[in-house]
Amino acid sequence: MAAKTLNRTTATLLRRLRHPLAVVIGGYLILAACMNLAPPDARQHGWWKGLGPVMPHDTFPADCSLCHVGSDWQTLRDDFVFDHEAETGYALDGAHGAAQCLLCHNDRGPVETFAARSCAGCHEDVHQGFLGPNCVECHTEVSWRPFGQVERHFATRFPLIGAHAMASCRSCHLGAEAGRFQPVDTACVSCHQGELARTANPPHLGLGWVDRCDRCHVQTNWNQARVVPE
Amino acid sequence: MIKGKEQRGQRSLGWCLAGSLWVAVAWSGPVHATAAQEQTAVERFPVRVTAVIAGGQVEIDRGRDVRIEVGDRVVFQTKSGQRYSGRVEQVGDRQSLVRPTDPQAVLPLATRGDVWVPAERFESEAEPEQPVVVDPEVVPVPPEHPPWKRLEEEWSEQDPLLARIRPLRPEERVSRQGGRVYGIWEPRFFSDTGQSEWYHRIGGEYWQENPFGRGGTLRIDGEWQRWQFDRPFADDVGDTGLRLDRASYVWGGTRYERRRYEVGRFLMPGMPELGLVDGVAASERLDNGHSFGGAIGGFPEPDGDLESGHDLTVAAFYRWVADASERWTGVVAFQKTWHDGSQDRDVLVGRMDWMPLEGWQLHGHLWVDLYESGDVGKSSGPEVTVAYLTASRDWNDQWGLHAVASYRRFPLVLRDEYQPTAPDTVLRDHNQRVSLGAWQRLDEQHKLSARLGIWDDEDDDGGDVEVAVDRTNLWGANSRGQLALFHNRAEFTDLYGMRAVYGRFGGGTHWDVLYEFSQNHERGLPSDLDAYYQHRLRATYGWQKAADWSFSIIGEQVFTDDDAALFLGFQYDRSF
Numbered sequence: 112m113a114a115k116t117l118n119r120t121t122a123t124l125l126r127r128l129r130h131p132l133a134v135v136i137g138g139y140l141i142l143a144a145c146m147n148l149a150p151p152d153a154r155q156h157g158w159w160k161g162l163g164p165v166m167p168h169d170t171f172p173a174d175c176s177l178c179h180v181g182s183d184w185q186t187l188r189d190d191f192v193f194d195h196e197a198e199t200g201y202a203l204d205g206a207h208g209a210a211q212c213l214l215c216h217n218d219r220g221p222v223e224t225f226a227a228r229s230c231a232g233c234h235e236d237v238h239q240g241f242l243g244p245n246c247v248e249c250h251t252e253v254s255w256r257p258f259g260q261v262e263r264h265f266a267t268r269f270p271l272i273g274a275h276a277m278a279s280c281r282s283c284h285l286g287a288e289a290g291r292f293q294p295v296d297t298a299c300v301s302c303h304q305g306e307l308a309r310t311a312n313p314p315h316l317g318l319g320w321v322d323r324c325d326r327c328h329v330q331t332n333w334n335q336a337r338v339v340p341e
Numbered sequence: 342m343i344k345g346k347e348q349r350g351q352r353s354l355g356w357c358l359a360g361s362l363w364v365a366v367a368w369s370g371p372v373h374a375t376a377a378q379e380q381t382a383v384e385r386f387p388v389r390v391t392a393v394i395a396g397g398q399v400e401i402d403r404g405r406d407v408r409i410e411v412g413d414r415v416v417f418q419t420k421s422g423q424r425y426s427g428r429v430e431q432v433g434d435r436q437s438l439v440r441p442t443d444p445q446a447v448l449p450l451a452t453r454g455d456v457w458v459p460a461e462r463f464e465s466e467a468e469p470e471q472p473v474v475v476d477p478e479v480v481p482v483p484p485e486h487p488p489w490k491r492l493e494e495e496w497s498e499q500d501p502l503l504a505r506i507r508p509l510r511p512e513e514r515v516s517r518q519g520g521r522v523y524g525i526w527e528p529r530f531f532s533d534t535g536q537s538e539w540y541h542r543i544g545g546e547y548w549q550e551n552p553f554g555r556g557g558t559l560r561i562d563g564e565w566q567r568w569q570f571d572r573p574f575a576d577d578v579g580d581t582g583l584r585l586d587r588a589s590y591v592w593g594g595t596r597y598e599r600r601r602y603e604v605g606r607f608l609m610p611g612m613p614e615l616g617l618v619d620g621v622a623a624s625e626r627l628d629n630g631h632s633f634g635g636a637i638g639g640f641p642e643p644d645g646d647l648e649s650g651h652d653l654t655v656a657a658f659y660r661w662v663a664d665a666s667e668r669w670t671g672v673v674a675f676q677k678t679w680h681d682g683s684q685d686r687d688v689l690v691g692r693m694d695w696m697p698l699e700g701w702q703l704h705g706h707l708w709v710d711l712y713e714s715g716d717v718g719k720s721s722g723p724e725v726t727v728a729y730l731t732a733s734r735d736w737n738d739q740w741g742l743h744a745v746a747s748y749r750r751f752p753l754v755l756r757d758e759y760q761p762t763a764p765d766t767v768l769r770d771h772n773q774r775v776s777l778g779a780w781q782r783l784d785e786q787h788k789l790s791a792r793l794g795i796w797d798d799e800d801d802d803g804g805d806v807e808v809a810v811d812r813t814n815l816w817g818a819n820s821r822g823q824l825a826l827f828h829n830r831a832e833f834t835d836l837y838g839m840r841a842v843y844g845r846f847g848g849g850t851h852w853d854v855l856y857e858f859s860q861n862h863e864r865g866l867p868s869d870l871d872a873y874y875q876h877r878l879r880a881t882y883g884w885q886k887a888a889d890w891s892f893s894i895i896g897e898q899v900f901t902d903d904d905a906a907l908f909l910g911f912q913y914d915r916s917f
Contacts, residue, residue, distance in 0.1 A: 174391035174402055177451055192451065206916065209889050211519065218511050218595035224667050227696060237586070240614040240692070243731060243745070244704040253851070253883060254891050256912050261877070262840070262857075266805055268772065268796050268832045272861060272875060274531050276899045277906035279540060285760055286643040288542070288566065289586060293643065293759050294749055296766050297798075297832050309575065325833045329863045329873060332533055332903035 201226065205252030237290035269297050273331035299324040306333055382460040388415065390452040391436065398440050399448050401456070404433045408462040415439045417454035419447075429456070510597055511556030520547035523914040533904035535573040542566045546587075557592030560607075561585075566645075582646045586617075599626040601634070606649075609636055612658045612674045614690050614706065617641045619649050630662040640678055642757050652756050653679045668696045680755035687711040688726075688752070705730040710752045718768045719753050726752045740781040748773040772798035786813050803830035809840075819847035827859075836861045838875075849886060855879040873902045889916045 180186045196202035203210070215222050215233060225232030230246040242249070249257040260280065264271045271278075280287035283295050283302050300307055300322055307315055307324075315321065327336040386407045392400035403409055413429045425446040431438040437456075441448065522545040529538040544564030552559045563586055569579030587606055594601030594610075601610065603622045609615040610622050611634060620638010627633075640652035658674035672692045678685045688710050695703040708727035712719040728748040735741030750771035751759060762770075776794030783789055788811040795804040809825035816822070823842040829835070836859045844853025857877040864871070876899070883893040895910040 177389070177391060197453070205885070206889075206891075209916065213517075214519070218597065221665075224665070227666055227668050228694070229696065235608050236613045237608070239608070239616060240706055240729075243729070244694070245731075245733075253885055254893060254912070254914060256893055256914075258881070265807065265827055265829055266776065266792065266794055268774075268798065268801075268803055270805075270829050270831050270834070270836060272834060272836075272859075273899065273901050273904055274533055274906045276875075276877060277529055277531065277897065277908045279527070279529065279538065281645060283760070286645060286647075288564070288645045289584060289643065289647060291643040294751070295760055296751075296762055296770055298766070301760060301762065301766075325863065325865055329861075329866070329871075329903070330833065331873060331875070331901040334533060335903075 206254075207252055239291060241292055241294075273329075275330065298322065299328075303333075383457045384460050384463065385455045385457055388454050388456050390417070390448050390450055390454070393448065393450065394438065397444055398430065398438045399427075399452075401437050401439055401454065402435065403456060404435045404437045406435050407456070408458050409437050409456055410458075410462075413456055413458055415454050415456045417441070417446075417448055417452050419449070419452055511551060511595060512554060514551055514556075516549060516551045516554075518547070518549040519917060520545060521914060521916040523912065526911045528909050530907045531904070532906065537571045539569045539571075540566065541568075555592060556595075556598075557590050559590050560587055562587040584646050586647070594624070594626070601625070606641070609656060609658075609674075610634065611660055612656070612672055612690065612692070614692065614708075615654075615656050615658075615674060615676050616643060617647065618654060618656075620654075624658075630665055630667065631660060633657070633659045640756075644757065651681055652685070668698075670694050678754075678756070683755060685755045686752065687713075689723075701732055701734045703730070703732050708752075712753065716753055718764065724750075726750050738782070741779065743778040744776070746773075746775045769799045772796060786815075787811070798832075801832055803832070805829040805831070815843065817845065820845040821853075833865075834861045834863055844881075850882070850884050852880070852882040875899060875901045890914070 176188075178187055178191050180188050215225070219225065229244065231244065234246070248263070249259065251258070261271050261276050280292070284292045286293055295301060303324070307321065310316075313320075320327075384407075386403055388401040388403045390399045391402045394400060401415065409429055409432050411429055411432060415427045415429060417425045417427065419425075425441050425443055425448065427439040427441040427446075429437050430440050523543070525540070525542040525544075527540040527542075529540075531537070542564055543566075544562075546562045547560070549559045551557065564584045565582075566584065567579065567581040569577065571577050585606060587608070589603050589605030589607040591601065591603040591607070591610075593599070601622075601624045603610060604620070606617060606619050607622065609618055610624055611632065615636075617640070618636045618638045619641060620636060622634060622636035624632055624634025635655070635657035637655045638653070639649045640654040641647040641649040642651065654676060655678075656674060656676040658672055660670065660672045663669035670693070672690075674690045676686070676688050676690065688708055690706065690708050692706040693703065695701070706727065706729050707725065709723045710726045711723055712721050714721045725748065729746075731743070731745045733741065733743040748771070751762060751767045753767055774794060774796040776792060778790065778792040780788060780790035789809075790811070791806075791808045793804070793806045796802065805828065807825055807827040809823055811821065811823045813821050821842075821844050823840070825840040825842075826838070827840070828837050838857060838859030840855065840857040842853055842855045844851065846852075855878070857875075859875045861873050861875060862871045863873075877897070878899075879895065879897040881893065881895045883891065885891045890913075892913045893911070895908070897908045897910075899906050
């Protein structure tokens with residue numbers, strides 16, 4: 112409910128503003144400021160005594176000074192590095208290479224258990240199971256920005272042709288911004304109800320042309336039909 | 342002329358002799374090498390530089406423990422890939438001093454290497470020892486380890502790291518935080534209607550561990566967005582909103598606390614298929630690793646602003662695991678919802694995962710809606726609304742198979758979960774699809790892949806096929822190219838096309854360019870009017886700095902005989 116109230120307030124404020132673009136630019140500036148204010152002590156291998164002891168070191172090198180400074184067990188060397196792939200056989204690519212160790216090695220339990228579940232072991236499936244278990248078909252470890260959606264649509268009954276290829280996902284899939292890709296009926300009027308209602312020349316609704324748009328139109332042009340019905 | 346011929350003849354004879362000698366050496370080389378290896382079989386042990394000694398020596402972390410002796414050979418490889426060799430000059434119990442052959446060699450701390458130890462030094466160990474017969478009734482079996490003298494609670498922060506000590510519990514740790522922020526700007530332009538679309542999104546995730554000294558975790562994810570459509574044919578439209586994806590506090594569910602609680606807005610724990618909940622959830626892990634739990638609360642609509650208040654949900658799940666590795670799991674859940682006070686949906690959801698290290702990997706989920714006599718248009722009883730099964734396997738990373746079978750139809754629900762659909766659509770619409778993909782690595786650089794899919798729905802049927810060749814290191818290192826041919830008999834079109842992609846990556850950046858061409862035939866139109874061609878161009882560039890900053894830009898244009906559309910996208914992201 113709080114979000115709903117905030118939504119309304121924000122929308123009202125913006126409607127009263129004469130230049131929404133100024134608000135957008137301001138938002139980006141605030142975002143940039145937030146980025147610069149990110150906590151400085153967010154080092155990947157950051158460790159301090161308040162976190163207590165970590166996992167067993169049985170297989171680590173005999174020389175403690177490779178990682179630790181002097182006699183202080185709680186502080187790691189500034190130039191400490193850990194070759195995760197060589198030591199564990201599991202490469203940390205992209206953003207994983209900069210993740211804090213404790214994001215995976217923590218109190219949940221043995222990390223092997225979670226790694227066995229692939230991405231879903233650590234990342235919640237915000238698509239709620241609708242897009243299958245193989246995240247890397249659309250995402251990389253460098254960025255969660257999805258790629259290749261148009262190519263992937265070629266493996267469906269509705270390949271994206273013409274303007275469809277450039278349309279935002281949310282135009283058809285309600286909730287796409289939140290990662291939820293609801294199934295959609297492929298009939299044209301499912302998405303183009305507005306175009307149908309606006310068309311006055313000829314008046315489609317008046318003539319009863321309310322479905323099967325594909326009998327006259329191709330997917331690349333609404334303004335001009337290729338076939339004129341008799 | 343004759344002299345010239347003789348010279349050429351002698352030269353040819355010389356080449357023949359040289360070639361024969363080369364073949365002979367090449368042929369006999371491996372034999373000699375094999376013989377040499379047989380004479381000096383060695384064991385290789387990984388080592389690391391643990392100290393740099395004045396005078397050019399370095400210390401490694403292996404010694405007599407792996408039978409190293411003076412004079413043994415060590416090969417180091419620096420992080421930049423340079424290799425240096427050296428000889429052992431002094432040996433200790435667990436360390437040795439090595440002098441690199443190249444006096445100019447720079448071997449920083451932690452440089453890796455291998456030491457070569459003759460296998461014969463281990464032969465005496467390989468001889469089987471004579472078993473000692475012990476009468477258990479006469480000789481008591483000693484305990485595995487003497488009893489610990491110190492109690493766990495005696496641990497202090499100054500104790501050595503390797504001591505048998507009690508780890509700090511979550512509630513005893515200092516609070517820490519992290520997250521990420523991002524911004525996205527995406528304009529789109531369409532020539533057909535003259536419409537332009539503008540999307541601005543700013544979002545972030547934030548988490549804080551132990552914020553209240555009770556060991557829990559606070560998580561907040563959300564996004565602010567504004568979209569605006571400039572339409573020459575009608576009034577412009579736009580909206581601004583804040584979407585809260587998550588705002589929850591969770592505690593428990595760790596190795597120390599088997600019960601887990603979560604309050605706020607969250608995805609159903611252990612069963613994200615059941616959606617977001619504004620409420621409370623509890624679950625418990627049993628001794629055998631199984632777990633069960635449930636949640637109750639509001640049920641936000643799954644659209645762009647996740648509006649809550651119209652729907653309520655109650656859900657429960659049971660999760661079964663085959664063993665501690667959790668590579669074979671199954672979950673069954675039941676969810677009941679109400680919309681504006683009226684009973685809405687009863688659904689059973691099952692999910693199964695089989696993920697062995699070797700062999701076939703399986704994943705499947707099944708949704709069964711339970712209808713009652715009052716659900717108009719549906720016969721009372723169970724009806725499958727979603728079924729999904731995928732199986733995949735690869736053989737030594739040389740070739741692999743991937744199969745997917747899916748079935749889906751709209752459930753009959755009161756709440757605004759799907760795009761407005763006519764009642765008849767809800768009752769009739771369904772689609773099912775089966776696809777099979779395979780790939781094979783032809784050599785170190787080439788990979789061939791193919792995919793075949795067939796589908797049918799309430800009106801039609803069709804299929805699609807795609808064959809592609811990938812090549813790595815094409816026109817330079819760290820590059821990749823792909824050429825694909827595809828055909829799709831789709832709902833409204835039959836199309837044939839090709840796609841070419843080339844990209845490079847490495848050094849924190851990546852880019853690629855794509856060109857795609859397709860010939861389309863609109864089904865149902867006369868054959869002289871049904872054809873049109875489509876071209877699609879795309880270029881992307883991504884940049885990552887220090888792994889916590891990333892920026893990407895994309896430009897994509899599609900143009901056909903009738904229209905054109907352009908998409909631009911910018912995204913930046915920072916983790917902290």
